[in-house]
Amino acid sequence: xxxxxxxxxxxxxxxxxxxxxxxxLFKFKSDLKEDGTFxxxxxxxxxxxxxxxxxxxDHLESYEIDKIREIKxxxxxxxxELELELIDGRAISLIRFTRVKTADFRKAATLxxxxxxxxxxxxxxxxxxxxxxxxxxxxxxxRYVMVKLLKxxxxxxxxxxxxxxxxxxxxxxxxxxxxxxxxxxxxxxxQNNVQLLIQSSLCLIGxxxxxxxxxxxxxxxxxxxxxxxxxxxxxxxFEHVQRLSLGFHDKYGSGRLISRITDDTSRINWFLxxxxxxxxxxxxxxxxxxMVVFTMNPSLALxxxxxxxxxxxxxxxxxxxxxxxxxxxxxxxADLSSLLVDTIPGIIxxxxxxxxxxxxKRFTSLLSEVVRANLETVKLRLEIFPxxxxxxxxxxxxxxxxxxxxxxxxEITLGMLTAFVSYMWQFYGPVNTISTLIEPLQTAITSGExxxxxxxxxxxxxxxxxxxxxxxxxHIKFENVYFGYEPYVYVLQGVNFEVKPGEVVGIVGxxxxxxxxxxxxxxxxxxxxxxxxxxxxxxxxxxxxxxLRRQIGIVLQDPVLFSGTIAENISYGVMNAExxxxxxxxxxxxxxxxxxxxxxxxxTYVGERGSRLSGGERQRIAIARVILTNPRILVLDExxxxxxxxxxxxxxxxxxxLVKGRTTIVIAHRLSTIKNADKIxxxxxxxxxxxxxxxxxxxxxxxxxxxxxxxxxxxERAKRExxxxx
Numbered sequence: 001x002x003x004x005x006x007x008x009x010x011x012x013x014x015x016x017x018x019x020x021x022x023x024x025l026f027k028f029k030s031d032l033k034e035d036g037t038f039x040x041x042x043x044x045x046x047x048x049x050x051x052x053x054x055x056x057x058d059h060l061e062s063y064e065i066d067k068i069r070e071i072k073x074x075x076x077x078x079x080x081e082l083e084l085e086l087i088d089g090r091a092i093s094l095i096r097f098t099r100v101k102t103a104d105f106r107k108a109a110t111l112x113x114x115x116x117x118x119x120x121x122x123x124x125x126x127x128x129x130x131x132x133x134x135x136x137x138x139x140x141x142x143r144y145v146m147v148k149l150l151k152x153x154x155x156x157x158x159x160x161x162x163x164x165x166x167x168x169x170x171x172x173x174x175x176x177x178x179x180x181x182x183x184x185x186x187x188x189x190x191q192n193n194v195q196l197l198i199q200s201s202l203c204l205i206g207x208x209x210x211x212x213x214x215x216x217x218x219x220x221x222x223x224x225x226x227x228x229x230x231x232x233x234x235x236x237x238f239e240h241v242q243r244l245s246l247g248f249h250d251k252y253g254s255g256r257l258i259s260r261i262t263d264d265t266s267r268i269n270w271f272l273x274x275x276x277x278x279x280x281x282x283x284x285x286x287x288x289x290x291m292v293v294f295t296m297n298p299s300l301a302l303x304x305x306x307x308x309x310x311x312x313x314x315x316x317x318x319x320x321x322x323x324x325x326x327x328x329x330x331x332x333x334a335d336l337s338s339l340l341v342d343t344i345p346g347i348i349x350x351x352x353x354x355x356x357x358x359x360x361k362r363f364t365s366l367l368s369e370v371v372r373a374n375l376e377t378v379k380l381r382l383e384i385f386p387x388x389x390x391x392x393x394x395x396x397x398x399x400x401x402x403x404x405x406x407x408x409x410x411e412i413t414l415g416m417l418t419a420f421v422s423y424m425w426q427f428y429g430p431v432n433t434i435s436t437l438i439e440p441l442q443t444a445i446t447s448g449e450x451x452x453x454x455x456x457x458x459x460x461x462x463x464x465x466x467x468x469x470x471x472x473x474x475h476i477k478f479e480n481v482y483f484g485y486e487p488y489v490y491v492l493q494g495v496n497f498e499v500k501p502g503e504v505v506g507i508v509g510x511x512x513x514x515x516x517x518x519x520x521x522x523x524x525x526x527x528x529x530x531x532x533x534x535x536x537x538x539x540x541x542x543x544x545x546x547x548l549r550r551q552i553g554i555v556l557q558d559p560v561l562f563s564g565t566i567a568e569n570i571s572y573g574v575m576n577a578e579x580x581x582x583x584x585x586x587x588x589x590x591x592x593x594x595x596x597x598x599x600x601x602x603x604t605y606v607g608e609r610g611s612r613l614s615g616g617e618r619q620r621i622a623i624a625r626v627i628l629t630n631p632r633i634l635v636l637d638e639x640x641x642x643x644x645x646x647x648x649x650x651x652x653x654x655x656x657x658l659v660k661g662r663t664t665i666v667i668a669h670r671l672s673t674i675k676n677a678d679k680i681x682x683x684x685x686x687x688x689x690x691x692x693x694x695x696x697x698x699x700x701x702x703x704x705x706x707x708x709x710x711x712x713x714x715x716e717r718a719k720r721e722x723x724x725x726x
Contacts (some may be wrong), residue, residue: 051418474663506674561610
């Protein structure tokens with residue numbers, strides 16, 4: 001498990017309490033303080049102790065790992081508590097939290113139990129290796145990220161060469177006007193030569209015209225190249241993200257990924273197109289103009305160079321501070337993006353619970369953090385760049401003063417001084433350009449680090465070199481399977497069961513017992529930490545992912561539909577499906593009748609995430625989608641939980657026909673739906689506690705019977721209430 005990300009307080013505030021050789025392994029944030037009021041409190045697990053720390057009061061409590069006998073998670077109305085029992089018999093209230101934090105602190109309790117009670121030592125090497133890898137990557141990024149970014153230019157090298165030639169031409173044209181101005185002042189105006197005045201003026205107009213044409217062509221080619229580059233980067237990122245494992249998406253979240261694919265690529269694109277060329281051209285301008293001004297007047301040229309060291313000192317200072325400031329700003333913006341991704345698609349839930357004000361406050365709070373982070377970048381820029389501008393302005397005044405003295409003394413002409421000042425400003429221009437490029441350069445490096453971090457992330461679930469296509473018959477076997485979404489926090493522990501081809505197996509158990517996790521492992525969204533899963537005697541790690549998932553159909557409790565038509569959603573898993581096949585699948589799922597009631601039937605748009613359909617309609621569309629793929633193994637994850645009783649019967653009748661000849665796993669909340677299953681597996685707290693048929697399990701007086709009686713009592717109570725209301 002990675003360390004929890006906490007912005008406040010920083011680790012340094014906790015580390016001052018640590019002993020020599022003690023290091024932080026895990027951190028959890030509670031929203032209740034020790035007095036029961038709302039506020040931040042931390043639970044910190046080290047390699048030696050369990051600590052609780054309240055930042056607002058600087059209050060710390062500490063318990064040695066070796067003196068902990070047991071840890072309990074106590075659930076109360078609206079909040080919960082972790083309680084420690086020490087080896088001396090004392091019971092200690094460790095930390096309290098609201099229900100929102102229950103899942104986090106159940107993980108914390110499991111970790112403490114693994115370390116303290118079971119004596120399993122989590123070596124620090126895993127954490128240290130992660131930190132070392134991140135530190136190594138940071139060093140590599142600063143050294144090589146620009147080289148990696150420049151590789152994106154390779155496919156567009158011909159456009160880059162063309163724009164570079166145009167840029168050189170623009171630089172050359174820019175050197176001409178000051179020289180023509182010198183001729184115009186000294187020879188045309190100074191000697192009253194009208195013909196030369198006309199010629200000089202026409203030459204200036206011609207130079208400006210060609211400079212305009214070259215500038216337009218250069219800008220268009222750069223914009224075209226930029227679009228090609230950003231298309232390539234975003235395509236590569238999206239393809240890579242699609243291939244990453246589900247665990248990666250769980251950790252990163254949609255908002256952060258969207259931010260990297262959109263915002264970070266835009267920042268890189270600007271620098272690769274305009275920034276790189278501006279930097280190279282600026283260097284060439286400085287060299288070319290420097291040679292010109294030294295040829296014109298070496299003494300004045302030396303004075304013109306005086307501001308340059310101050311500019312580069314300022315740039316160096318900016319670079320040292322910019323990394324931390326810009327990383328913070330990007331994190332704040334990604335957090336805001338995550339809130340928008342969560343809230344806007346879920347607006348119906350927000351309004352249903354009248355939580356608009358809550359989300360507005362949350363949004364304004366995060367936006368305030370974004371503003372504060374952005375203001376830090378503004379303050380950093382204002383510390384440096386206005387001062388650099390002032391230094392160059394003073395340099396120009398100094399040249400006018402010294403040059404003016406030379407004009408008065410007759411050493412140089414007024415035209416030469418005017419031309420020299422023009423060249424000097426052209427020299428300061430690229431100097432200022434380079435200084436202003438440092439900010440987008442730092443931005444590009446920061447964004448590049450984030451993008452390469454994404455591109456260099458490897459899927460946790462990968463195909464082996466020996467993976468093959470495999471025609472599945474449907475024999476499933478779990479052998480001593482252990483799995484946890486976080487290390488040492490097992491959701492499944494020692495799971496063993498077998499499903500024969502064509503069998504219908506029900507899986508039941510309390511919420512959070514690990515039922516859905518079984519199906520995620522079967523589809524290889526995750527790999528088991530221990531043990532293995534076999535299909536037809538073959539370890540699923542030796543089956544190609546596409547082959548495996550193509551032959552396993554799953555209907556989720558909360559079906560996901562995509563923006564598009566009903567027909568497009570039904571045919572999602574089968575490219576180029578015929579209309580007759582789509583209609584047949586819809587009829588099998590008892591969806592055809594309600595689809596035909598829409599004015600546009602199968603061409604009806606379902607809305608975002610199927611928002612224009614009812615829950616039962618979405619469920620039947622999802623079932624039709626699976627029917628069309630004709631899978632060998634069928635997984636129904638509480639597939640009828642979102643429909644009414646009449647619809648459930650219709651779907652159940654369709655499913656009864658569908659499951660014939662197929663291995664079917666039914667995860668059920670309504671136990672009545674799996675009464676007739678060939679086998680029922682009862683799972684509790686990640687372990688299988690009972691296996692048998694419906695009647696056998698009822699006769700054992702175990703967990704299954706308690707679940708059955710609880711549902712039966714619920715139905716009876718609902719009937720009595722209905723009669724009373726009538």
